[in-house]
Amino acid sequence: MAVSNPTSTAAFLAAVTAALGADAVNNSASERADVGRHTLPAPDHLPAAVLYPASTADVETIVKLANEHRVALFPISTGRNLGLGSRAPMAAGQVVVELGKRMNRIVEINDDLGYAVVEPGVTFNAMYDELTRRGSALMMSPTAGPPDGSLLGNAVDKGGGAGPLGSHFDNVCGMEIVLGNGDIVRTGDGGIDSEAHPNWHVTKYSFGPALDGLFTQSNYGIVTRVGLWMMQRPAHIRMFFFAFPDDEDLGEIVDLIRPLKAAQVVPTMIRATNDLYLISSQQKHPRHDAAGKLAPLTDAERRELQKKHGVGSWMVSGALYGASAAAVEPALERVKAHFLRSGKARYIPVEEAEPRAIFQAAINSNSGRPAGGELQMLKWRPGDGAIWMTPGARMDGAAVNAFQRGCRAAAAEFGLEYMASFVCGQRFARGIHAILYNRDDPEEAARADRCYRKMCDVFRSAGVFVGRAPTIYQDYHQNQRTPEIVRACNAIKQALDPNGVIAPGRYGIH
Ligand SMILES: Cc1cc2nc3c(=O)[nH]c(=O)nc-3n(C[C@H](O)[C@H](O)[C@H](O)COP(=O)(O)OP(=O)(O)OC[C@H]3O[C@@H](n4cnc5c(N)ncnc54)[C@H](O)[C@@H]3O)c2cc1C
Incomplete structure (x- = not known):
């Protein structure tokens, strides 16, 4: 059951209203349009209604009534899943259960x-x-x-x-x-x-x-x-930043990070983020307001922006924690010596980094402060289109560099910008790729869709999968798995949700 039929949905909504009160149900056109909107290259998925339970008992009532009326539900907490589906359900016509509005204790x-x-x-x-x-x-x-x-x-x-x-x-x-x-x-x-x-x-x-x-x-x-x-909370948090000049430096960066993480010198993840990922969090595409189609940034324009924002092709960031500034000093010296040994890295002292907006997302996230530092990215191109592509990689510099090359080429092929950040541990890095495009332009949206699939192929051809997937690509990815694992997922679904009322199709599970 992907979507319920309108008659059963109407009876279900009447039953929920009778059980939980009118405040728990909203099927106004404006709310449905709002909740159905997303940033992916596909039409909006308008829900049939939005429900607001206030307790676990309310959720139980909703699920039992959904079983009775065979209605498909799509649960969200606050629904800020931007670039991955936002608040929109898997398919138009499902009923969104927005838990966050009243269950927020x-x-x-x-x-x-x-x-x-x-x-x-x-x-x-x-x-x-x-x-x-x-x-x-x-x-x-x-x-x-x-x-x-x-x-x-x-x-x-x-x-x-x-x-x-x-x-x-x-x-x-x-x-x-x-x-x-x-x-x-x-x-x-x-x-x-x-x-x-x-x-x-x-x-x-x-x-x-x-x-x-x-x-x-x-x-x-x-x-x-x-x-x-x-x-x-550590008594003292000391950020570090290094700039690397060239696109191809990523391999060396990854090979430098691995031993630091293995030796547990740095407690945080260490992020290697490229120029345009950071710059797009600070400004729009330089030709954002020009008439007509937005051609991708040229290499000369990208180098100009690097200078303007004082960043390299890759920026490395992480933090040291300790009882005092003096306590973290030896580790900082070790980290500096380690990265500077490459002969390519430029150390950015914390006094230089702290006042600059472009470094705030890293500073805040390593200091436990939510601040939404990257949200401006959504405004890079007109039309606010965004797709996250999130494969992982073994912490092997040559392999990660090959992925970088392949995805950079894919972005260029489809007339978009390459934006990536690798969040590195000892063994594994999550490669977070932002595909930003004009969702109001169907031709550009189609290119963004092809770009997503091409980038996924770069990883998949090496046996590497994505982590989180945008809702519209979840079936596509599930179909890339072995039949045995798909069967196992579907069998668990059948056991725990025999009428298939919870988010049918989510992560390709039916
Ligand atoms: C510029 C930018 C930067 C971002 N940076 C990050 C980042 O650093 N890290 C990161 O993780 N994400 C990031 N995101 C992605 C996303 O915006 C966040 O992950 C956000 O926190 C997800 O929204 P949410 O927390 O409201 O979860 P929700 O949207 O409420 O939930 C996410 C999904 O989980 C399922 N779900 C939610 N609640 C329940 C439930 N109670 N029961 C069953 N299923 C449920 C639903 O399918 C839902 O769609 C970023 C997005 C943008 C645009």
Whole structure:
């Protein structure tokens, strides 16, 4: 069932209104248009209606009624999934369940044990404000994207930040889920038949299978609360930045980062971000307002922009944490010596970086401050089109450089700009690619679509997959997997959501 028929949807909405009140349902044309809009190269997906549950019991009621009326639901937390589908459902006509509007409580913050428990509507900003208000010792891991995004929604979609806890699903411990069949399950130690669950959010490895991963990038249930681990805020945070001049330097950068991460000199992820990724967060395309089609930036124009913004072809950023400035000094000297040994890197002292807007996204994300530093990217070209392409790569400089070359060529072939940031650990780097295009121009949108597929092929031909995928490409990617894994995903769907009411088609699971 991809979409329900209009008669059953009308009966379902009447039943939800009777059970939860009129405030829980909105099917006005303006709300549907707003929620259905996205940034991808495909028509908007207008939902049949938007529902606003206020509790897990409300979600249970909605799911049970959806089963009764065979209506397809699409759950979102705050729906700030920009470049990946925004708030729009998988297909027009599905009913969006927007949890964030009324389920937005911070249930607990435990300073001593270092975790929080949140409902879907708790945003990065709300958590930051609450930690500040309490004078908490904890530091959260924000994204460089929308500060009004959901901690829970981002984590279940496997989003990430740049600090030591940057892989957000890794921090999830203990979930509550309303399954597609209407059952409420609590994972880990939340599943013990007891009044009290003291271990629910402090250990992931309880009795039985670890089920939590089933509820990431899937459609088996609606997540209504999660525990999230946080770290102690370090007394001193020292950023470092290096500029590398040439496009081909990426390979050397990756090979330099790997041993630093392996030796645990740097606690944060280390990001290698290219010129236009950073510059697009500061200004529009220089010919944005010119009439007619926007030709891609020439190499000479790109070099001019590098000079204007004081960046190289690649910028490396990360942070050191310690008890004081003096305590982190030896590690800083080691990091500097390490990168400068290449003979190509230019060290940018923190005094030079701190006042400059172009470095704020890195500074904020490594300091636990949500600030939306990269959102201006969406304005690079007219029409606000954006697609994220998010493959990974082994931390092998030659391999990453080959990907860089292939994707740069793909961007040029389709008349768009190459924008990429590699978020590096010891073994693996997530390669975040922004394809920015004019969504109001169907010809340019078609080129952006072909560019996405071509870039994916660059990675796929080397046996490398994407991480998160935009909604319109989820079937395409699922079809690139073996039949056995697809069958396993669909069998779990059948077991937990036999009528297929939760987000049919999400991540290619039917
Ligand atoms: C310029 C820019 C920079 C960005 N930078 C980053 C970044 O640094 N890191 C990053 O991770 N992302 C980034 N993003 C992508 C995206 O905007 C964020 O990940 C954002 O946090 C996702 O929106 P959300 O948190 O509101 O989650 P939602 O949109 O609410 O959720 C994401 C998806 O998860 C599913 N889902 C959500 N809640 C539930 C639930 N309760 N039960 C079941 N399924 C659910 C839904 O399918 C939903 O579409 C960036 C985007 C832009 C435009």
